[in-house]
């Protein structure tokens with residue numbers, strides 16, 4: 001189909017996510033038609049280096065033969081069968097593989113051992129929230145009805161997930177619809193809400209968290225966080241020790257810890273899961289985005305054995321988890337995920353990361369010197385560059401200036417595909433990216449910041 005018609009129909013029929021459609025309708029959109037490795041091709045034949053992993057989902061590059069073949073192989077067997085009252089092979093094997101991966105070095109009683117399937121990050125979080133709530137109900141703790149989350153947190157866009165979200169711009173308008181939740185300050189050191197500096201603060205934000213837990217203990221179901229990097233809130237990288245401290249507080253007050261590793265999972269932070277950096281085991285973990293290398297919608301919520309056990313009982317005890325989706329445990333998606341896991345071993349994906357992480361660090365330190373760069377933050381292969389109007393006062397650019405978008409548009413002209421978060425330039429390339437392409441990615445970002453801010 002010709003480009004003109006496609007654009008006409010897109011504008012006529014599609015409502016794009018997170019998009020002010022008034023502007024969309026005035027602009028010319030990019031239509032992607034093909035991809036290879038870390039590159040995307042648009043309908044005019046222009047190739048872009050993919051600096052944001054196809055919105056944080058791609059790990060091993062596009063068009064991986066192994067995953068293509070796994071999905072095609074599964075297509076020759078069955079594309080859909082339900083987990084409601086039945087099983088299928090790929091979902092069984094994948095659950096076993098994920099549990100093994102999550103618990104490589106853990107004692108059995110600590111292990112995350114039961115996998116609940118769904119199809120996106122938001123539903124993985126909804127499931128975690130419902131399980132956590134019902135866990136206490138089943139345990140006879142009927143008064144627990146509140147989650148604790150962090151400011152600047154992002155857990156997805158369904159109502160439950162928005163209830164524990166802390167990004168004003170996205171979440172404010174829905175407040176009247178939301179469930180009970182309490183927000184603790186984020187460990188956002190560059191803009192510390194307590195007005196302190198790290199490390200002299202001695203992680204004072206953990207004391208705020210403790211205050212909340214102590215005051216509301218009777219009602220708190222769980223603390224839900226994005227461990228180590230609060231991605232959508234602006235690539236907020238936590239200071240070392242916060243996650244470990246948070247785990248200790250959850251243990252001290254006997255509340256559950258839910259780790260939303262939808263974005264950080266599958267190697268992004270340099271380890272398979274972000275929690276590993278601080279030796280923390282959550283009670284519930286949510287995974288999605290990278291799980292199928294972006295091939296198919298799939299998510300899992302994995303819980304500890306003791307949580308699962310609290311749902312066992314006679315029918316009339318009403319302990320059953322009444323939740324499920326039409327595409328739960330979809331065999332095509334699970335076969336893509338299995339092939340993607342295999343590539344981690346075959347490519348030595350994690351083993352190959354350290355030099356790339358170092359290169360990113362070196363290049364980011366150059367970017368940090370630029371006039372309007374307030375902060376650069378990095379954890380593994382995730383980075384954010386926060387642009388500010390005034391470095392001294394940390395004053396932001398006026399929202400209307402759309403400074404992040406202007407840098408991203410310049411990068412697109414230079415053949416690099418990015419998507420900012422407000423004034424923060426997000427850098428999250430596929431882990432498979434070569435040293436040469438990574439260097440180019442960061443050089444282009446640097447040049448575009450210079451060009452736009454002049």
Ligand SMILES: *Cc1c(COP(=O)(O)O)cnc(C)c1O
Pocket residue numbers: 119120121122123125154155156157226231232260261262263264288289
């Ligand atoms: C993207 C994201 C979600 C939501 O996932 P969707 O698949 O977009 O619903 C949830 N939590 C985190 C941390 C995310 O980054």
